[in-house]
Amino acid sequence: MKRLGLLFLCLLQFSCVSQIDEKINGVSFVGSRNKVTQSNVDPVVKVNANYAAIMPFGFIRSLSTPNVVFNTDRQWFGETRAGAKQYIQLLQKNKVKIMLKPQIWVWHGEFTGDMLMESEEDWKTLEKTYTDFIVTYAELAQETKADIYCIGTELEEFVKNRPDYWQGLIKKVRKVYTGKLTYAANWDEYTRTPFWGQLDFIGVDAYFPLNEAQFPSQEQMQEGWQKWKTKLKAVSTEKDKPILFTEFGYRSMDYTAKKPWLVDRNEMAVNLQAQVDATKAIFEEFWKEDWFAGGFVWKWFINHEKSGGIEDNRFTPQNKPVENVIRAYYGDY
Structure with a gap:
């Protein structure tokens, strides 16, 4: 009996380790005007992604306007309920798991x-x-x-000013949805988010500043991660929840690690190697950690053949050298 007990414990331990080692290797699958076809999904499978974030949108006119408008005929198909469902179902047919992540867009792109x-x-x-x-x-x-x-994305003032509301919202969501929950906190917000105990993952949009140099090396960016990594691990330990990077990624441009959150249309010089090095740094620092669940690359457009490219300085890894980096790391985990 003792031997059977020991065998059971060993099998249980092996099972837990196996679950920890299976990372969430995700892409943020951007909504489009059109339905998704198999040709749109094939590149997601080819990059070894096992998850996709589907992101229907609600719209608010200004930072002080209270009405969330969503699921209207004026939205792109991929931003609506019907579109999200069609995207989900085709991805699932390809054995890609789903994080559904409805988001708010404020007029003129102001920060939510x-x-x-x-x-x-x-x-x-x-x-x-x-x-x-x-x-x-x-x-x-x-x-x-x-x-x-995901119950929200980067809504710090809303969370801070209405804490009781968010506790109630989580309960309402739990009544209709039985899967795992997270919230996508901004990189400088997550330590103050009050409801991690009620969720399953500590979600972080991981745009942490790492280095101010124009051409930082991978090693310099890994060094830049150390203070942030220590804090992330501490919060994970304190809350007894794994960290999930609900968004991560870098622009293919100079100074990519200085302010990784920048979404402006500046004409900063294209730097494909900087995007490669920054992406390698985040994989090397996090994907081996057992307290880290994985993450979702920002961002992946459905029309792969027309997206990104070597003259593009935006976030998408598509048709750039970094796409092969993601494929390799996702394949290893």
Whole structure:
């Protein structure tokens, strides 16, 4: 009996280690005007991604406007409920798991973390319309058996000013969705997010500044990760939850590690090697850690053959040398 007990413990330990070692190797699959076809999914499979984040959108007119507008005829197909469902189902047919991640877009691309209402009445309206938005897609997540559901992305002022609302929202989502939950906190927000205990992953959009040089080496960027990595591990340990990079990635340009969150259309010189080195640095620092669940590359467009390329200085890895880096690391994990 003792030997059987020891064998059971060994098998249990092996099973747990195996689960830890299976990383979430994801891409952020951008919504389009069109339906997804198999030819759009093939490059996702080819890059060895085992997850895709599907991102339907809700829209707000300004940082102080309370109405979330979503699932309308004026939106692109991939941004709607029907579009998200079609994307999910075809990806799942290809054995790609899903994180459904509904997001808010503020007019002119203003930062969602600064959303701040001007009256109690407006806060209540925001809460009602945001709940409708999030519960609608939680129901879709349940219907399609999505593996992870993300209840929000970079909404620090909303979270900070309405903590009771967020606790209640999580309970409402749990009533309609039985999978795993996360929230995508900005890189400088996650240490203050108050509800990690009610979720399954500590979600972080990992745009941490690593180095201010124009041409930092991979080694310099790995060194730049150390203070952030120490803090991430500490929060993971304190909350007893794995860290999930709900977004990660670098632009293919000079100074790519100085302010990795920049989404402006600046004409900074294209630097494909910087994107390669920064991506290698994040893989080398995190994918071997057992407290780290994995992450979702930002970002992957459905029309692969027309996306990215060697003259593009934006985030997408498509048709750039870094695509092969992601394929290799995702293949190893």
